Amino acid sequence: MSVPFVDLVGQFEDIGDEVMQAMERVMRGARFILGEEVEQCEAAFAQFCGVPHCVGVANGTDALHLALRALDIGPGDEVITAANSFIATAIGIASVGATPVFVDVNPQDYNLDVQYLEAALTPRTKAILPVHLYGQTADMDPILEFAKKHGLLVIEDACQAHGAQYHGRPAGSFGDAACFSFYPGKNLGGYGDGGAVVTHRDDVAKKIRLLRNYGQKQKNDFTCLGFNSRLDTVQAAVLLVKLRYLEQWNEARRISAGLYGEALADCDLVLPQEMPGRQHVYHLYVVQHEERDELLRTLTGKGIQCGIHYPTPIPHTLPFQGARMVPDGVPVCTELSRRIVSLPMCPKLTPQQILRVAETVEAFQPSASGVAS
Ligand SMILES: Cc1ncc(COP(=O)(O)O)c(C=O)c1O
Structure with missing residues (x-):
């Protein structure tokens, strides 16, 4: 699937x-x-x-x-x-x-x-x-x-x-x-x-x-x-x-995020947090993994489309080179750009698809060399 x-x-x-x-x-x-x-x-x-x-x-x-x-x-x-x-x-x-x-x-x-x-x-x-x-x-x-x-x-x-x-x-x-x-x-x-x-x-x-x-x-x-x-x-x-459908679709995204949260609870991932007092509408469902690149290759290889939002902090891109960063450099953003991956997310996502993603993540074993088998 x-x-x-x-x-x-x-x-x-x-x-x-x-x-x-x-x-x-x-x-x-x-x-x-x-x-x-x-x-x-x-x-x-x-x-x-x-x-x-x-x-x-x-x-x-x-x-x-x-x-x-x-x-x-x-x-x-x-x-x-x-x-x-x-x-x-x-x-x-x-x-x-x-x-x-x-x-x-x-x-x-x-x-x-x-x-x-x-x-x-x-x-x-x-x-x-x-x-x-x-x-x-x-x-x-x-x-x-x-x-x-x-x-x-x-x-x-x-x-x-x-x-x-x-x-x-x-x-x-x-x-x-x-x-x-x-x-x-x-x-x-x-x-x-x-x-x-x-x-x-x-x-x-x-x-x-x-x-x-x-x-x-x-x-x-x-x-x-x-x-x-x-x-x-x-x-x-x-x-x-x-x-006319936006609220219903946002609710579907929130339900999917809840299902992801349960299904991925035991995986080696950092999951998104909904902060107190805020209502997240999960335009993207972004998780972190220490071996992001290898996980991404594995998921893609099994037909699970993922993305990276974003692979480069904006001040590290060519057009914004030399821009001021506060603090000196942007260490959290830089670390995130190495670790984040966006899993499939849209109102049509089904519980079966979520389970398929979760099973694939759970079965993922990073190789010592960092090259996916
Ligand atoms: C955070 C953010 N700002 C600005 C834009 C620019 O929007 P557009 O692609 O419609 O020009 C986008 C979307 O791509 C975005 O995600």
């Missing part, structure tokens, strides 16, 4: 009729750019996140770029962020000419370690950009408190955390702005690229609406230098259908 990492084919079998009807309505109406489904999707997702505004954009990277630009972050400004994330987090910061400062993550939730905020602060610090990685929010209370004390902006990277909660509040409802990706494999994903910025700030929403559409207030009324970064009407129509 092979186990896919994510089963989008199976998901389409469940919701295909609804999706096709929604897409057909867009085709027949021919409002492909900023059609009514975009507004409907924005309203529904804003409500889901518990904020008054959502602005659909072309992808999550653009959501970060436009949110930072709308908040007037630019050259000379420093933005504190986590070393452990997809590189797009840092690309968003660099794309406005600001400087990312990478802080290490904590070994419990793998998110930005708040004990380093003080050391990361300089007179140039303008914002903190925490990432809610793998589907669990960062520790937002101390981050918000620190930001308030020092007059910093907060932008959440919630690209992996649709529906996650922190003390009962949804991811995306904490910062001056929060950024989401609707990349197909996300907990809420389209059939192509998509993204959104959500915010409780009227001024930020207004600015991003301009920025995403060439800086136009109305047709040919150009009020600022803008970009072309709109959420497609077709994607909005798909997302509207999928949003």
Whole structure:
């Protein structure tokens, strides 16, 4: 039995009729750019996140770029962020000419370690950009408190955390702005690229609406230098259908995580922890193993698709070489990047598939040479 990492084919079998009807309505109406489904999707997702505004954009990277630009972050400004994330987090910061400062993550939730905020602060610090990685929010209370004390902006990277909660509040409802990706494999994903910025700030929403559409207030009324970064009407129509299932799908992920926890309890792995007061939505189910590379080869060889999120801390990648790290280097993130593996996780994962993964991990015997047999 092979186990896919994510089963989008199976998901389409469940919701295909609804999706096709929604897409057909867009085709027949021919409002492909900023059609009514975009507004409907924005309203529904804003409500889901518990904020008054959502602005659909072309992808999550653009959501970060436009949110930072709308908040007037630019050259000379420093933005504190986590070393452990997809590189797009840092690309968003660099794309406005600001400087990312990478802080290490904590070994419990793998998110930005708040004990380093003080050391990361300089007179140039303008914002903190925490990432809610793998589907669990960062520790937002101390981050918000620190930001308030020092007059910093907060932008959440919630690209992996649709529906996650922190003390009962949804991811995306904490910062001056929060950024989401609707990349197909996300907990809420389209059939192509998509993204959104959500915010409780009227001024930020207004600015991003301009920025995403060439800086136009109305047709040919150009009020600022803008970009072309709109959420497609077709994607909005798909997302509207999928949003109705998101809570149910997140619950299925949480049940699968519980089953993994039981099935893997006696294996030589470090399992993910749901922190007190947080609701994890398991975008990824990330475990640690001392012989990660060999385990990964064994699982892959037996048809169990896995991933590594992420194999290189962002400040160790070529584009961000020389960036400041706090503390000196990012030892926890570096160690994690050597030990972590993401096991299959999606709402369609079955208990049988989970058992198959667990049996394979249990039977795994690392060889002394580190080469899988
Ligand atoms: C944490 C994080 N930030 C940003 C992004 C960028 O989103 P996108 O791929 O939609 O540009 C992603 C997704 O790939 C992500 O996982």
